[in-house]
Amino acid sequence: MLKVSFFFFLRCGFRNLNQREKKTSKGRGRERKMGWIGETMDSIRSLQIRQVLNQAVSLGMIVTSALIIWKGLMCITGSESPVVVVLSGSMEPGFKRGDILFLHMSKDPIRAGEIVVFNVDGREIPIVHRVIKVHERQDTGEVDVLTKGDNNFGDDRLLYAHGQLWLQKHHIMGRAVGFLPYVGWVTIIMTEKPIIKYVLIGALGLLVITSKE
Template identity: 40%
Template sequence: MFSDELKAFRRLGFRHFLLQILNFASVIASGLMLWKGLGLILNTESPIVVVLSGSMEPAFYRGDLLFLTNPPGQRYHTGDITVYKIPGAEIPIVHRVLETRDVFMPLDNSTENRAINKRLAKLKLPPGEHQLMLTKGDNNHVDDIDLYQGLEWLNQRHIVGKVRGYVCSQFFFFFILFLQVLQAKLAQSDTSLFHSIYTSNSLTLHP
């Protein structure tokens, strides 16, 4: 009899374990679907990014969450804060547009444009009009050319998105602190409730 109950308990325990795995997988899948959906709607591979350095202080600090959009045909202007990624680089960079330039490719082969054509060749721009950008971190002393891995300008295919809003890291600190205080209060109230129930039961059992 005991062995049958033990088997039933093990069977229920295994089922519970499988249920927990399925629930966890469902949460992960829902999160990925939401992430991909936001990316499609906002036309960016990363609709939300985290600031990892202090190069944009005091505008943004480490740990801040940034919300991005990148509509088709989006034009950028001096002062816009963008997130860009150079091919081969592991981490996107959050910096401000310092300068923009419009070019129509291909440029004619005049003496004046030969040097420009040579410099722009690394961008491999298709024929047509293109917007070029130079960026810089607010907290940096120089522009980002050294970060471009041989390029002199960014173009729109390097842009992950434009910053539209953010949540500061201090918010998460206070939010976590609030949750900890709330958890402590709930634990305290549960203890008080248990104590009152135990006391009332004791009084009932021992008048």
């Protein structure tokens, strides 16, 4: 009877040891598995951060390149704004709202009949109108101009600053030398509805940052 009890005790002891070893092995396996998952997640996070940084640098390079191209166009054309958008119908039927004009500013004196883009003191938005008359100053020899919209009844003196009768050279941004129809509507829509502009800019930025290529 004692022998049977002793062997039964040994068998139970070995069985408990085996069960403990199995549990320990399972625990170690789980720890190894969790450690591998953690390392994998850390690697993914590190890779994602690097990708975001790389795409952010790419976005910065795109913006910088656009600015360099714009500055280059300014130097080539001699105009502070080489490309402008027609914002009103005052030059119809020749130019319609939404058309894009390409400008060039040469040293040749401006003549009647030319289409120019000019700034007016007190107004932020430039105006695209035709020169209808030129006036040469007797004291300096400089040429001043009077403008008018093709679709307007009168000249632009009501648009000029108070008491100003002529546009001087520093008011002129450039001569119109070419145009693209309707392309500028994107700019008009974004100007009139700023929320669309912010959404488009955000979407483009997100697209560049999240792009894998």
